[in-house]
Amino acid sequence: MLKISFLFVPFRKKFVGNRYRETALFHSLWKRLPGRKQPKGLYYFFTDKSQELESCSKQITGHNTSIEDKSAIDSKNDGVTCEESNKLSAKCLKQVLKRVEKEDITKEYFQSRGIPPSLLVARKACKDEQLQRTLASVLSEYATNSSSTKNVDRIQRMTTTENSDQKGDEVTMACLPVLAKYLEEKYPKQVHAQHRILKVVDFSHPEDWYPLARDIKRKVILHIGPTNSGKTHAALEALRAAQSGIYCGPLRLLAWEIHERLNKGDENHHSVPCDLLTGQEQTEIPNAQHISCTVEMTPVYKRFQVGVVDEVQLLGDNERAWAWTRAILGLAVEELHLCGDPSSENIVRKLINRTQDSLSVQYYERLSSLTVEENRLTSLQQLQAGDCLVAFSKADLFKWKVDIERETGLNCSVIYGGLPPEVRRQQSIQFNNSNSSDRILVATDAIGMGLNLNIRRVIFSSLLKFDGKEVCSLSPSQVRQIGGRAGRFGSLFPDGLITAVNQEDLEYIRQTFSGKLAPVSQAGLFPTADKVQLFAEEKAIGRSSFSSIWDEMASLAQVDGTFFLCSFENVKARAQAIEDLPLSIETKYILCMCPVDMDIPRQSVAFSEFSRELAFEGCVRLTKAMRQVYPAENWKDMNDLESTYKILDIYLWLAQRFKDAFVDIENATMLRSKCCKVLQNCLNSRKLAKSFDSKKTRLSKGKKR
Numbered sequence: 001m002l003k004i005s006f007l008f009v010p011f012r013k014k015f016v017g018n019r020y021r022e023t024a025l026f027h028s029l030w031k032r033l034p035g036r037k038q039p040k041g042l043y044y045f046f047t048d049k050s051q052e053l054e055s056c057s058k059q060i061t062g063h064n065t066s067i068e069d070k071s072a073i074d075s076k077n078d079g080v081t082c083e084e085s086n087k088l089s090a091k092c093l094k095q096v097l098k099r100v101e102k103e104d105i106t107k108e109y110f111q112s113r114g115i116p117p118s119l120l121v122a123r124k125a126c127k128d129e130q131l132q133r134t135l136a137s138v139l140s141e142y143a144t145n146s147s148s149t150k151n152v153d154r155i156q157r158m159t160t161t162e163n164s165d166q167k168g169d170e171v172t173m174a175c176l177p178v179l180a181k182y183l184e185e186k187y188p189k190q191v192h193a194q195h196r197i198l199k200v201v202d203f204s205h206p207e208d209w210y211p212l213a214r215d216i217k218r219k220v221i222l223h224i225g226p227t228n229s230g231k232t233h234a235a236l237e238a239l240r241a242a243q244s245g246i247y248c249g250p251l252r253l254l255a256w257e258i259h260e261r262l263n264k265g266d267e268n269h270h271s272v273p274c275d276l277l278t279g280q281e282q283t284e285i286p287n288a289q290h291i292s293c294t295v296e297m298t299p300v301y302k303r304f305q306v307g308v309v310d311e312v313q314l315l316g317d318n319e320r321a322w323a324w325t326r327a328i329l330g331l332a333v334e335e336l337h338l339c340g341d342p343s344s345e346n347i348v349r350k351l352i353n354r355t356q357d358s359l360s361v362q363y364y365e366r367l368s369s370l371t372v373e374e375n376r377l378t379s380l381q382q383l384q385a386g387d388c389l390v391a392f393s394k395a396d397l398f399k400w401k402v403d404i405e406r407e408t409g410l411n412c413s414v415i416y417g418g419l420p421p422e423v424r425r426q427q428s429i430q431f432n433n434s435n436s437s438d439r440i441l442v443a444t445d446a447i448g449m450g451l452n453l454n455i456r457r458v459i460f461s462s463l464l465k466f467d468g469k470e471v472c473s474l475s476p477s478q479v480r481q482i483g484g485r486a487g488r489f490g491s492l493f494p495d496g497l498i499t500a501v502n503q504e505d506l507e508y509i510r511q512t513f514s515g516k517l518a519p520v521s522q523a524g525l526f527p528t529a530d531k532v533q534l535f536a537e538e539k540a541i542g543r544s545s546f547s548s549i550w551d552e553m554a555s556l557a558q559v560d561g562t563f564f565l566c567s568f569e570n571v572k573a574r575a576q577a578i579e580d581l582p583l584s585i586e587t588k589y590i591l592c593m594c595p596v597d598m599d600i601p602r603q604s605v606a607f608s609e610f611s612r613e614l615a616f617e618g619c620v621r622l623t624k625a626m627r628q629v630y631p632a633e634n635w636k637d638m639n640d641l642e643s644t645y646k647i648l649d650i651y652l653w654l655a656q657r658f659k660d661a662f663v664d665i666e667n668a669t670m671l672r673s674k675c676c677k678v679l680q681n682c683l684n685s686r687k688l689a690k691s692f693d694s695k696k697t698r699l700s701k702g703k704k705r
């Protein structure tokens with residue numbers, strides 16, 4: 001219940017007092033239509049609705065609107081505000097309803113004016129306030145123009161339906177065309193303008209956004225399999241053999257890895273010159289016809305022979321999914337290889353059906369065994385080199401590290417998402433090294449993707465994770481992704497094992513691996529810069545109310561069942577931070593896409609400072625505080641360093657887009673690698689252990705939850 005109210009409160013809040021409330025209201029009405037067909041010209045009905053309903057009220061009840069209401073209308077030179085207008089509408093409507101309920105107005109009254117009695121029944125049956133308003137206006141339409149009776153039969157039929165929800169929807173559906181016609185005649189200018197706006201936010205055919213790709217009949221090969229099944233390997237073989245090609249991966253770490261692998265070559269492959277393109281980096285390798293990039297950077301304006309998009313199950317990710325949708329629909333390649341887990345098959349089929357490319361699916365099995373152990377881990381002494389203990393907070397990770405190192409004498413490498421990718425990679429190399437026969441890994445779910453790890457056994461210390469807002473259980477897909485890291489074909493430990501610290505968790509893991517993954521059902525979309533720009537122009541939204549664009553676009557956007565709109569929350573938070581700056585919409589859009597976590601004060605302050613300097617000075621420099629990289633010995637120092645790294649990273653991300661303004665690129669790059677070195681030293685230092693007060697092993701505390 002709590003969760004539901006969280007979802008609904010902001011949603012409703014969005015409508016109250018919003019000057020675009022009417023538009024949103026009608027949007028919510030037509031969304032109820034099967035197939036969500038957009039009724040022409042619906043949106044402006046309530047722009048003048050106080051007067052409209054006033055006259056409607058007068059017609060039906062025979063009374064004028066109260067003096068009090070009238071004075072509210074008259075007191076505004078430019079008409080009433082929407083909020084007032086809504087209040088007035090409600091009052092007028094109430095009057096109408098009251099009179100009808102008192103039977104002051106009889107069926108005969110309506111019939112004599114050509115109003116079908118079924119409409120009255122429909123209105124009474126309908127508890128939804130929005131629908132009541134719609135119906136009230138339809139009543140008024142009938143009262144003034146009895147020739148508009150095309151829908152009478154439909155309405156009559158629908159209002160006799162038993163199910164009241166269905167009744168409400170069908171009544172809405174029947175009323176909308178009447179309303180639409182009426183509005184188009186009454187407010188032609190506004191309706192026309194509204195049509196143009198709706199065209200901008202019509203996201204029902206995103207496949208048409210990529211004409212270069214649509215010019216090619218692409219051959220799409222979908223590689224479906226669990227982790228460690230060789231699907232990426234197969235796709236990369238095709239990439240290497242191509243004259244030109246592009247790899248699009250979910251992480252910088254993966255983009256780096258493919259970039260290096262192609263450039264180096266190995267005993268079975270000659271080297272292939274390959275550029276690197278990530279949010280923060282861009283290389284120019286001589287003669288390179290290949291690119292390895294992070295999926296958000298996918299160039300859809302350039303042709304390649306072969307494209308590879310990795311981890312396509314992320315088409316369902318709430319925040320980043322748009323990048324996969326864009327890459328899959330937009331890559332202008334002759335041959336497109338998509339790699340994903342079994343949950344991605346349905347949605348990829350739907351997308352390729354839209355692009356009308358050819359699709360073949362290749363299925364893969366794991367290359368080596370993966371076994372869920374019978375017994376849970378009961379003592380740290382049971383740990384062996386090659387084990388990976390998974391925990392979900394940084395504090396937990398370090399406590400485990402300290403306990404393990406003290407009690408077993410084994411050394412722990414550490415990997416978590418907050419560490420710079422360079423450090424994550426160094427820690428993984430250290431762990432993989434075949435000479436380190438005393439190595440354990442303690443890690444968060446950051447090991448799930450992007451690192452080649454030689455793990456013998458994955459041990460879940462918990463299945464609960466804090467996602468930034470609340471503590472929630474890992475999904476079956478996450479459990480499989482993390483657990484599947486145990487055992488790697490061709491490594492020291494080809495056969496993988498999985499266990500847990502808690503018995504209940506172990507049971508859950510067993511069930512997860514024996515069940516099927518729920519399919520990803522929709523692919524994410526996000527408005528492109530030009531759509532945002534056009535929308536702002538049509539709506540005459542100035543630079544100063546940039547942050548309002550996102551809610552308005554979300555409320556009007558037309559997205560069909562194959563797609564969903566990715567979350568706007570982070571983008572909105574960034575938009576609010578730069579709201580008052582004299583920057584173009586285009587520049588503000590770029591700033592909003594910057595990967596800053598606005599919930600972290602140091603990051604949000606730095607982002608605001610960079611944006612302000614960009615707007616007012618045209619030259620952005622690192623501050624003194626951002627240049628300070630001191631040796632770290634404890635928990636707090638580490639946090640500071642991670643934070644400094646992230647700020648330098650944001651600086652370099654922005655520098656890629658505003659090269660002339662961000663003049664400290666060299667310095668930032670140098671400081672960023674210094675941060676990595678210090679962090680790496682700190683992680684390997686025994687001094688770190690002293691910053692934790694962990695006298696007892698965590699395994700000796702209650703295991704059975």
Ligand SMILES: Nc1ncnc2c1ncn2[C@@H]1O[C@H](COP(=O)(O)OP(=O)(O)OP(=O)(O)O)[C@@H](O)[C@H]1O
Nearest residue numbers: 225226227228229230231232233234339488489490
């Ligand atoms: N035919 C092959 N010959 C040699 N090595 C292979 C072959 N197939 C796969 N491998 C190796 O096995 C490992 C797993 O393969 P790959 O990364 O392609 O799996 P995957 O299914 O994409 O899994 P994940 O999604 O976990 O990355 C890699 O180290 C890869 O190089």
